[in-house]
Amino acid sequence: MQNERLILVSNDDGIDAKGLKTLIEIASEFGRVVVVAPERGQSGMSHSISLLTPLRVRRVVEEDNLKVYAVPGTPVDCIKLAINQLLDKKPDLMLSGINHGSNSAVSIIYSGTMGAAIEASLYGIPSIGFSVLDHSPNADFSLVQKYAPALISEVISKGLPSQICLNVNFPVVSENEFKGYKICKQTTGVWKEDFEKRIDPYGLDYYWLTGSFHNFEPENQSADEWALANNYASIVPVKIDFTDYNSIDFLKTFKLNKNGTETK
């Protein structure tokens, strides 16, 4: 029975990442696992798709309960290929990550890990993206290993609303300090860049992107940044409707009815 549950796994750190291996172990407790993940690191690839280059598939593992495919594309490419070409049925669950590094607050919009989870959710598949606040290749995933199963069990038994996925971030703390999960909203803020300008061996300029997050609501206890700073794992329910409904009435005051046009 358990083997009939199909779980799709992907990430943005690529097929060789420790976080992916850990997530495969976690997922395998819940069903048959198919991994479709990028060949190489795709951090910061957001929701991008390959329109200008075709995709290939490398079959890495092909066992009954675990199949692993590597795709030289983006995380969203992986999900589209999985659902439309590689899987024998629609998956019952999609898990993304475990990302090496935070995807809290507005970082969700740059995140390939969340790109994959969001894409799966658009197809109506309950999806969870997991991240830890540690960029290092050897990040410690033991909190996720211990606490993710409870969340996955609840998503399996209760489901998620249609086209909704979860953005889950874990702090870097000891198990004693860890306070458990907290349901949150996405923190408002912006990444402020501080490009590092360098000169190459040929005398030409180049820039490396660096930056720091400016939190607009550091005291808001409902926001994911506050939760993480206070040793909680944050869970943000994610929906892809970019519409700012609050602005619609304001925009209707715009005088656009020049030359026969009209605002409705």
Added chain:
Amino acid sequence: MQNERLILVSNDDGIDAKGLKTLIEIASEFGRVVVVAPERGQSGMSHSISLLTPLRVRRVVEEDNLKVYAVPGTPVDCIKLAINQLLDKKPDLMLSGINHGSNSAVSIIYSGTMGAAIEASLYGIPSIGFSVLDHSPNADFSLVQKYAPALISEVISKGLPSQICLNVNFPVVSENEFKGYKICKQTTGVWKEDFEKRIDPYGLDYYWLTGSFHNFEPENQSADEWALANNYASIVPVKIDFTDYNSIDFLKTFKLNKNGTETK
């Protein structure tokens, strides 16, 4: 006075696109223009950023009222570099496009054009992304040329709420058929893929991504797809808060208080 207004322009079709040239002409009527755009086409690059490769800047035009810089990166890279390195002050307005092809409905999440506009809006710059529903390199931009100035004027005089930008799409219709602007919400739906599987000259498989949009609310007259199908240009106010507030109470029913964790 007019020359003191600074307008940042970018796109995702690259520095040589006809849509960019048209938008530069439109923008030049409103102030001093600085263009920072990708060297090559970046369609489908969404909100991606270059974390693994450094960025260079090619100075294409350096006149008093028009500067054009080309960056071998993504649209969002262009905005970050512009604001943090290339501009002498924060721009008063950011215009993105004109995109060759639609960015309505959920396509906004894949769009590099809207990635650039959204990124600028996160810095508090009033931003507008323009697209026409025609992918061809020689798309007809005459409706945008005629009707964009009224919208730009209103955004300049009335502003936009903080961190809000506009996603504006134009239908492909004659001026007689065109009904003007309509303020809309983002249409709910999903792109269903239909990968084309081919065999290369060496006998290996590869896949081309193709697909069609499945509209979940074709009769909703408030949705941008309906407006476009009925010969309106759609204006959707865009906010980057992915939180699905409706799901928060549901998630609080999850039993996660295993091993000492608690749901708040």
